[in-house]
Amino acid sequence: MESADLGQHTSKRFNEDMERVRTRVLEMGGFVEQQLQRAVKALIEGDSNLGEEVARDDYRVNQMEVEIDEECGRIIATRQPTASDLRVMVAIIKTITDLERIGDEVEKVGHIAARLATMEKPSDNYREIRHLGRLVTEMVHDSLHSFARLDADEAFEVARRDRKVDEEYESIQRQNITFMMEDPRSIRRALEIMWVVRALERIGDHAKNICEYTVYMVHGKDIRHLSLDDAERQIRDFARGRKGA
């Protein structure tokens, strides 16, 4: 479980390859983030053209994933990376899978935004969704930031925000059901909103996954199926043990 020392690679060419791939991942992440912002905007402003445009542009996210994935496979096959270098490649491959899934969720939001544009707006003017959208967009942005800077502490902090997203999700769904009971004619709209809220909640999960890969990259520890508290404690104990030895 040695820490990743990205400055000292056995192969200079591997180093260059990896930097190039990391840059492309960040480009992909930047585009996904922009897509997410546009989808939420389309929803709130009732802009059906923008919604469709966002959905259509998802093919670019898919393209980027396939290209980066192939590049990673090529690097692994030709450079035969060492264990810790391989860990970085693995984290990258996993990160782009989650970015691609965020893209899929955003695509759904785009389609739904276009459909909702033709319906009457809810009385709260999507206040709750606006809030949830902001939380989730920040999570995606900050998860990529921690990935770029290999900052495991920031990754932990961002991953923890997923709980807040889950709480918001639950509360909006409950409220949504109350609205429907009061006004059954709003059921069609409420159902569409339910899918949007669910997509946003899933995006939070994916951002959390990206944070976990960053921790894996830095500390070499797979924390996906641990609670965040346990994961942080184990990593701290390990670091202390090493210092003492």
Place this chain on the structure above:
Amino acid sequence: MSESSEGHIFKAYDGALSELRLRAHAMGVLVADQVETAVRALLDSDRKSAELVLFREEQINAYQTDIEAESFRLLAQRAPVASDLRMVLAISRAVTDLERAGDEAKKIARFALASAGRSTGGPSRVMHRPLRHMAELASEAMRVAVDALDRGDARVAHDVARLDRELDQEFEAALRQLMTVALERTRLLRPIFDTVFALKGLERIGDHAKNVAEHVVFLVSGADVRHATAPERGMPAKESQH
């Protein structure tokens, strides 16, 4: 002498690869069973079955961690080329989909537990048939896909895609039906919406099975077909775009 030791290395390597495949297959079979057990728990308000699903979810996570660790160890130590590299990549990708499918089954089991203790009960009677039918389709799709992974047989990809389409259609039909029920009986909105999510989970499991089948196509032919339908998916609102 060098010949025999090389042969030995090859054998050990083949052994490690088939061991990997075997474990991925076992994980997939378990996931398919999780789907059926979770839905049965929901329909029969059977707490024991629901708890079994939650217990076995831990096993599925352990499978994922082990198989991935082993895949990456193989990648690092043996630097496999061409077809072997594809095998390792296909298996580790398939495992991601299997874990997510397992996650959907877990959510259905949680719903089963919650509704077993609720006065309004579980899903309304009209939903039993679509739930049962979609559970059959989803676990069938999963079984066919993981068998194909085990045998390296890409020909069944079409069968899995067909099952996935059937699941999509069933979901749309059930959703329309549920909306009618919801309009008439607003008191039951909460269980109705939980049922929608359970059906949606089954529909997602079909997607994951389809992904697994696509990883098998990649494994056999080297062609990445994951986004082959991307332009179609960009088409204006289809009803299935939830």
